[in-house]
Amino acid sequence: MLAYALRRLLLAMPLLLGITFVSFAVIHLAPGDPVELQTGDMSMQQSAQAYQELRKLYGLDQPLHVQYWNWLTRIVRLDFGRSFAPDGRPVLNKIAERLPITLMLNLVEMIIILVLAVPIGILSATRQYSLFDKVTTVFVFVGFATPDFWLALLLMILFGVQLDWLPVSGLRSLNWEYLSFWGRQWDFLSHLALPILVATFGGLAGFSRYMRQSMLEAIRQDYIQSARAKGLAERVVIGKHALRNAMLPIVTVLGLSLPGLIGGSVIVESIFAIPGMGQLMVQSVFQRDYPVIMGNLVIVSVLTLLANLAADLSYGLVDPRIRLAGRRGRR
């Protein structure tokens, strides 16, 4: 297992470097000088200041490889410079106070998706073409096609405006200070309800579809036949023999869909005014706060890479074939 973990870790290294390289390339996307072009709508003084700041930060007057090296040595120390916003705070601080919110939301979403999608997938696979299967199939297709921002708007109209059951923005009510301990918990949860519902909707469709597919393949295998033949209860055949094998691809899909889930925070956080990384990203794009944008991009991608790595490792943990395959190949 240790060898497997090390190998995965080594494979992740070039990707880490690649993330910094692509992000660096993004700065140079703008035709001509990346700074001059986009500061047009600021005042003269502001724009001149921002220009100097960017020049200094990225060393734009130096040759490309020197620029890249400077940028790399800086972000290795997590120094993303200072925000262009009037507060001028270090980018890292701005990101650090928003990161936990986005992480928490994504973690909760993922848990909810898995907890619901696995049983849904099992049920529709074992009862293929039943009414339940058909209903979930319709749900899957509609779930795929529903834009999450639109779903958010509809839910806001329904629960926020018409019924007035749930708050539609932020994480706390205005009177949060005056609430009791349990009142605060309830307030927090009620603020989270709609964003989490929206964020899990599309993912739930994808995962339950995938779980169904994976389960269908598993129950067609010979070892399921033999498990039945030796007289095991159907509950054990499905719940143990089939499920274990069907879960394996799900771990891979989980890793692959992480960037999608995290990317979804952009929309959900900006609609529901949740102060996370996604909202910060949108705000800084509007304000052309380049240091924050670049810091955000690098940090989010590195975190996704780490999460992918974790998914890979857990895959090796549950499936001995994966963990041993490379070793045999090398020899």
Added chain:
Amino acid sequence: MRGLWQAFAKNRLAVIGGLVVAALAVLAVLAPVLAPWDPHRPDVRKILEPPSARHLLGTDQLGRDVLSRMLYGARVSLAVGFVSVGIAAAIGIMLGSMAGYNGGFVDATVMRLVDLMLVFPRFFLLLAVLAFLSPSIWTIMVVIGLTGWMGVTRLVRAEFLSLKEREFVLWSQSVGATGFRVIWRHILPNAMAPVLVAMTLGIPAAILTESGLSFLGLGVQPPFATWGNILNEGKDTIEIAWWLSVYPGVAILVTVLSYNLMGEGIRDALDPRLRRGAGRFVARGR
């Protein structure tokens, strides 16, 4: 070909999806003829009128006809879908065939590049790029295309890996055909089927991405109407003008749903093993 068509025609949902897709294309092309009002002309006397016989889907906060704006929006959505998927497919086919045909170092490099691009949460990458460029229909198309070629690359590579060992390829290599000719004339035509399916399913994904960006106000800019930016403008008046927030969303939903149904139908028809089968899961936009 005939068998294919029959297999596709048997799938009722896929046929309905195909018909809706065709109808949408016609509506988009004929938008200037069909639109009852000028989509860009404001009218202060008719601000936020609910749906009526004169304005079937109501008017927006500037008094513009929503139906006309949505018809013009269909053009943008479809154009963005087609062009960005075209760009993604061109890149994917090029890189995928290079990787699959050559193998070795080229293959390893291309695949690492794919892995790298897949690590970026797409919306964050898109926003970072758009912050440096001024958003317009063209930049949106290019940017969505440039961040969406990884799936096609993997598909093409996988096809090439299995096809390049086949007799007809070995034969043409042994009679001295150049690598480019073998790829272009012999392998690629045989590898196109899954690519076409991926492209069909890529269009709705691109439409979702574009509408998401436009909804955030960072996609196609007003006065150009797109479904996404009508929703963006409508969200401020959501409490008094529901029609601005409902109809464009329905349009997106129906379009994406139809493309997905059609795409899955084509795939099932192409792949007899999957026929009547469960289908794989469709990649979402971001």
